[in-house]
Amino acid sequence: xxxxxxxxQIEHLLRRAGFGARPDELxxxxxxxxxxxxxxxxxxxxxxxxxxxxxxxxxxxxxxSNGAFSPQSNITDxxxxxxFRMVHTDRPLQEKMTxxxxxxxxTAYSKIAGTYGATEGARYLAAKPSEDPGQVRGQIxxxxxxALGNFRDILIAVAKDTAMLVWLDGRTNTKAKPQENFARxxxxxxxxxxxxxxxxxxxxxxxxxxGWNLQQPGNAADGSRHYEFIYNAAQHDTAAKTFSFPIYAxxxxxxxxxxxxxxxxxxxxxxxxxxxxxxxxxxxxxxLWRFFVSEFRDPDPAxxxxxxxxxxxxxxxxxxxxxxVLLSPQFWDPSSFWARYAWPVEYVVRAxxxxxxxxxxxxxxxTPLANMGQTLFEPPDVAGWDLGKNWFSTGAMLARxxxxxxxxxxxxxxxxxxxxxxxAHKTADSLxxxxxxxxxxxxxxxxxxxxxxxxxxxxxxxxxxDAQLQAKSSGLVHLIVGSPEYQFV
Amino acid sequence: MKVTRRQFVKGGVAxxxxxxxxxxxxxxxxxxxxxxxxxxxxxxxxxxNDALSTLIPYNDPNYxxxxxxxxxxxxxxxxxxxxxxxxxLGLHPRxxxxxxxxxxxxxxxxxxxxxxxxxxxxxxxxDIWSTANPNDSSGLGWVGRYLDSLPSPVDPLIGWNTTxxxxxxxxxxxxxxPSIPSAAGYSFSSPNAGAEATAERSSAIRISSHxxxxxxxxxxxxxxAREALATLDRVATVAAYxxxxxxxxxxxxxxxxxxxxAMAKSIGTKVYYVTTGGFDTHSAQNPNATNGxxxxxxxxxxxxxxxxxxxxxxxxxxxxxxxxxxxEFGRRISENGSQGTxxxxxxxxxxxxxxxxxxxxxxxxxxxxxxxxxxLENNAGDVHYETDFRSVYAQIAENWLGxxxxxxxxGNFKKAGLTFI
Numbered sequence: 057x058x059x060x061x062x063x064x065q066i067e068h069l070l071r072r073a074g075f076g077a078r079p080d081e082l083x084x085x086x087x088x089x090x091x092x093x094x095x096x097x098x099x100x101x102x103x104x105x106x107x108x109x110x111x112x113x114x115x116x117x118x119x120x121s122n123g124a125f126s127p128q129s130n131i132t133d134x135x136x137x138x139x140f141r142m143v144h145t146d147r148p149l150q151e152k153m154t155x156x157x158x159x160x161x162x163t164a165y166s167k168i169a170g171t172y173g174a175t176e177g178a179r180y181l182a183a184k185p186s187e188d189p190g191q192v193r194g195q196i197x198x199x200x201x202x203a204l205g206n207f208r209d210i211l212i213a214v215a216k217d218t219a220m221l222v223w224l225d226g227r228t229n230t231k232a233k234p235q236e237n238f239a240r241x242x243x244x245x246x247x248x249x250x251x252x253x254x255x256x257x258x259x260x261x262x263x264x265x266x267g268w269n270l271q272q273p274g275n276a277a278d279g280s281r282h283y284e285f286i287y288n289a290a291q292h293d294t295a296a297k298t299f300s301f302p303i304y305a306x307x308x309x310x311x312x313x314x315x316x317x318x319x320x321x322x323x324x325x326x327x328x329x330x331x332x333x334x335x336x337x338x339x340x341x342x343x344l345w346r347f348f349v350s351e352f353r354d355p356d357p358a359x360x361x362x363x364x365x366x367x368x369x370x371x372x373x374x375x376x377x378x379x380x381v382l383l384s385p386q387f388w389d390p391s392s393f394w395a396r397y398a399w400p401v402e403y404v405v406r407a408x409x410x411x412x413x414x415x416x417x418x419x420x421x422x423t424p425l426a427n428m429g430q431t432l433f434e435p436p437d438v439a440g441w442d443l444g445k446n447w448f449s450t451g452a453m454l455a456r457x458x459x460x461x462x463x464x465x466x467x468x469x470x471x472x473x474x475x476x477x478x479x480a481h482k483t484a485d486s487l488x489x490x491x492x493x494x495x496x497x498x499x500x501x502x503x504x505x506x507x508x509x510x511x512x513x514x515x516x517x518x519x520x521x522d523a524q525l526q527a528k529s530s531g532l533v534h535l536i537v538g539s540p541e542y543q544f545v
Numbered sequence: 546m547k548v549t550r551r552q553f554v555k556g557g558v559a560x561x562x563x564x565x566x567x568x569x570x571x572x573x574x575x576x577x578x579x580x581x582x583x584x585x586x587x588x589x590x591x592x593x594n595d596a597l598s599t600l601i602p603y604n605d606p607n608y609x610x611x612x613x614x615x616x617x618x619x620x621x622x623x624x625x626x627x628x629x630x631x632x633x634l635g636l637h638p639r640x641x642x643x644x645x646x647x648x649x650x651x652x653x654x655x656x657x658x659x660x661x662x663x664x665x666x667x668x669x670x671x672d673i674w675s676t677a678n679p680n681d682s683s684g685l686g687w688v689g690r691y692l693d694s695l696p697s698p699v700d701p702l703i704g705w706n707t708t709x710x711x712x713x714x715x716x717x718x719x720x721x722x723p724s725i726p727s728a729a730g731y732s733f734s735s736p737n738a739g740a741e742a743t744a745e746r747s748s749a750i751r752i753s754s755h756x757x758x759x760x761x762x763x764x765x766x767x768x769x770a771r772e773a774l775a776t777l778d779r780v781a782t783v784a785a786y787x788x789x790x791x792x793x794x795x796x797x798x799x800x801x802x803x804x805x806x807a808m809a810k811s812i813g814t815k816v817y818y819v820t821t822g823g824f825d826t827h828s829a830q831n832p833n834a835t836n837g838x839x840x841x842x843x844x845x846x847x848x849x850x851x852x853x854x855x856x857x858x859x860x861x862x863x864x865x866x867x868x869x870x871x872x873e874f875g876r877r878i879s880e881n882g883s884q885g886t887x888x889x890x891x892x893x894x895x896x897x898x899x900x901x902x903x904x905x906x907x908x909x910x911x912x913x914x915x916x917x918x919x920x921l922e923n924n925a926g927d928v929h930y931e932t933d934f935r936s937v938y939a940q941i942a943e944n945w946l947g948x949x950x951x952x953x954x955x956g957n958f959k960k961a962g963l964t965f966i
Contacts (some may be wrong), residue, residue: 225827225883238825240665240888250666255923258665352762399764427730429709437591439668442710445765449711449724450773451731457749457773458734465736482654501757501767507748512664514744530736531745539752540766 061090068393069497071545072348073097073382074148076406081148096381098204098375100147107145108137117143117408120419127182128194129175131165134182135432136418139195142405143413149378153203154196157543158346161214161246162435163195163223171222172283180219180283181433182325188246189279195219204375207340207367208331211246215268215323216285220417224438227270228285231293241438242327248335253300260297264311264322267292283468293318297493303329337367340377348381350395359386394498394544397444400428402545404458407537410495412467412474426454448543457538464530464537470527471533481520484512491532497541508535583945584808586817586868587688587714588895590846592825593667594872595886596893596928598839599640600654600909604633607912615839615886628656630908637832640729640845642697642851646835647904651854651863652897653965655937656907657920659891659930663874667825668889672685672875675713677935687938688816689717691946691953701772702779704816705807707800710957712818721772722816727892728784728803733777735830750774769830779812786810789859793848797821801853809860821845828883848896863899867945867966870895875928878912880919890927894937896965906934936960 061069066085070077075098077085085093089384110116112125119125119136121154127137145151169177183194193201195217202210214220220238229235239261243253267288274280298310303325311322330336341363345355361474362384363377381387397408425431429452435441464471471491475481480490488509490502512518512528536542602608603619622635623644636644646652660679664670672682685693692703693716704722706715715722725731733749735742753770757763786806795823800819807814823842831837850868857863875892891910910920910928922929935958942950943959944966951957 093935110858130656192764225885228828228881228883230882233880233947235827235881235883236887244666244668250669255665312669339917395762397766427709428725436710437667446710448705448769449709450769450776451709451724451726454731454733454773457770458732461734461736468736498763501755501763503755507752510751511744513749514748515740527737527741531741534736535745535752536746538749540763540770543766544762 075142076409078409097149098379100150103146107141117413118417120417128187129178131178134178139418143408150203153201157199159440162438162440163219166434168219168222190274190282192282207372211327211527218283219272226268229266230291231266234266236262247330249339252335257299263293264326287320289316292316331372337364349387350392352395396545398543398545400425400430411463412470416466428452442530460534460537464534468526468530471529484518495536498544500541566587584866588870589820590824590872591822593874595876600893601635601911602632603635605912614884615880623882628905628908629795632909637843640847642847650903651901652903653901655894657891657931658894658934663890665888674871679683686714686716688714700813702776705814706818728780731780782810783807788856792852795845797845801849805856808862809821826885828885829886867898891930902965
């Protein structure tokens with residue numbers, strides 16, 4: 057097999073298309089060329105999807121729960137399971153795109169739980185069909201299953217998703233009183249973007265989705281009772297709906313009047329139109345650029361148009377789009393390396409991969425993540441998290457430094473053992489080089505590594521005793537992981 | 546204020562600046578030289594507050610016909626009199642504390658605030674209210690621009706954002722505002738103790754003093770780390786604040802407690818940002834039941850503000866404080882099929898403080914459904930603005946902050962009669 061990619065390139069690829077690299081991932085992908093590595097990441101179907109079976113096993117990131125671990129019904133456990141997957145999955149791009157969709161179609165647990173209770177809230181967001189008596193597939197499982205799926209199919213699934221029907225009030229959209237919330241956001245935030253639709257489009261869109269409500273099949277006794285999508289013909293507005301943009305391929309802007317029984321087709325026609333509208337891939341491409349390529353420079357217009365045409369040529373298949381993104385020269389340009397502010401979950405998961413997870417529980421990361429501004433399943437609003445430099449308030453920066461402290465404190469013994477096993481413990485300088493190599497950062501600003509060396513010498517002569525190695529290794533790695541240079545991916 | 550030669554000599558630069566900027570009020574420099582400080586608290590009601598459920602035109606028959614299930618019964622509202630157009634108005638029944646403050650003349654309600662062609666988008670709307678610029682809402686926040694106008698060097702604790710992420714209204718060009726969601730959690734921890742921990746902390750401080758060149762994004766993160774480490778000790782004094790009363794145990798209540806603490810401990814902060822959310826009441830708005838969603842929103846708002854007001858009063862800080870609220874839009878007049886309301890246009894702003902001239906400003910909308918009704922827009926669906934929201938900002942900028950409103954707001958928005966401060 058061709059060995060084309062440098063460690064630097066593989067690390068870049070795995071920071072963006074994944075959550076950083078475990079040592080075994082570095083070894084594996086390090087044997088591949090960049091194109092082979094991209095293929096491997098994009099075509100993940102051939103890799104076993106068995107990551108959940110390792111939860112609770114020795115040698116993996118731990119979890120802590122009240123009673124049995126119940127990610128299908130307890131949101132704290134759902135969050136831990138997702139963090140576990142981010143650390144241990146062998147399908148990193150699938151998990152990364154799941155996070156992308158979670159932010160894109162941002163749905164918050166608190167409203168679902170406020171409507172149907174905490175257990176149901178976790179269920180509609182995070183349950184797997186195999187673990188739910190009513191075979192409920194929570195929203196995040198739908199995104200995982202469609203991580204590189206067809207964008208039109210994702211939009212249909214989102215429009216019928218139980219959590220979304222609660223979150224944006226579709227469940228109460230009736231013919232007498234159409235509900236605008238979902239109709240507005242599907243155009244503003246999910247597809248074309250603001251400026252490409254009008255207020256009357258919002259009102260017409262609300263009528264399109266009238267009757268896209270919820271029903272509650274199953275029975276209470278065996279726990280199978282659950283809310284799920286129903287097209288309620290009696291609540292559908294059957295009149296024609298006209299938009300300011302084309303709905304049909306011939307340019308026709310009007311969804312015709314239809315019998316109530318056939319009215320569900322309105323929503324399908326509308327979603328087809330949104331998926332086919334070139335403003336949709338243009339809007340998506342901008343987000344993909346900032347997520348995968350760079351936040352330091354504006355999207356390259358030629359790149360955006362390339363993504364738009366790949367999206368349209370492949371009939372909205374995201375797998376082809378992502379392959380294009382990850383193979384693009386702009387992605388591999390060295391100016392894109394480290395050119396994105398790390399999201400809190402990216403920061404936490406990469407720190408776990410770099411520093412170590414043995415003996416650490418995912419639950420310990422949940423409060424720090426909240427303090428950094430990112431609680432999974434709880435985006436601040438339907439527009440998702442405020443990205444980029446917005447992550448870096450002073451309070452959030454302190455929370456990052458303090459998470460680094462919590463983690464290195466927990467990993468003291470492991471860090472000291474590792475540096476000793478590598479034979480790099482004999483001098484302060486060798487220890488410094490070892491850890492700067494293990495815990496990669498964007499290039500350190502001039503003078504920072506001598507400050508780190510000064511820290512290692514600050515409290516006395518180098519003795520390399522176990523006590524000193526534990527104190528200095530943890531203190532040093534705390535400073536590195538808490539450094540500004542580490543806050544980029 | 547007429548400045549005599551004697552005052553000038555005695556007051557030095559302070560007296561000079563007073564005549565120069567805002568005759569009646571002290572400049573920042575003046576305050577720096579021992580005069581009392583002035584605090585501005587910006588309150589954001591996130592989601593688009595339904596002004597018609599906050600301040601209710603309880604004698605308007607259209608209010609009841611257009612809101613058959615979510616209108617507040619006339620007998621329940623807290624009557625606060627009539628506005629200049631002779632419309633009788635009442636506060637939501639849960640706003641008993643705000644009624645007290647209103648009765649004490651320290652709460653101004655500015656009706657129908659908004660702007661032309663108001664957006665119904667949460668995000669664009671919030672950006673517009675934050676930047677005070679309906680044409681280009683991508684720039685700096687209006688409070689951020691005010692902070693940028695202060696004479697350097699500006700104290701790193703000049704502002705205090707009580708949320709985890711910096712809101713757009715505080716985004717400045719060269720002044721950074723710390724985000725301190727919890728004073729108690731605002732500390733630097735270490736995996737080690739004793740001398741090791743001390744060495745680590747000094748090392749972190751030394752590293753953060755670097756200013757990377759030609760790497761603006763990295764320099765930004767460095768700046769954040771530096772500001773955080775530079776303000777830890779003063780913030781710790783706020784964590785030790787004992788208020789004169791118990792604040793409600795809500796995020797909003799606790800944020801206001803921290804604000805009062807920062808004021809009482811005189812740590813030098815002048816601008817604060819607080820928020821309370823959940824106002825996007827598309828469904829089950831239910832302003833009448835005690836567990837209804839709008840009722841709960843009003844409870845959070847009322848109890849937090851009342852505790853804050855009384856605590857400041859007890860600490861002798863009320864005269865130094867002005868709080869102003871905004872929300873991205875008001876809501877549709879007619880209720881929707883989900884017993885809620887969709888995105889609308891003009892809303893109501895609140896201004897509260899010890900030196901506020903309380904009362905009702907502006908006029909209430911007439912809710913009749915005639916498409917030509919001049920107080921409404923969107924085929925009489927939404928409330929049309931009467932007072933440009935920037936006129937409220939302008940009044941605060943000039944008469945409270947003592948700055949040039951036109952330069953902070955990018956235009957002259959002063960409006961006659963808007964004399965709440």
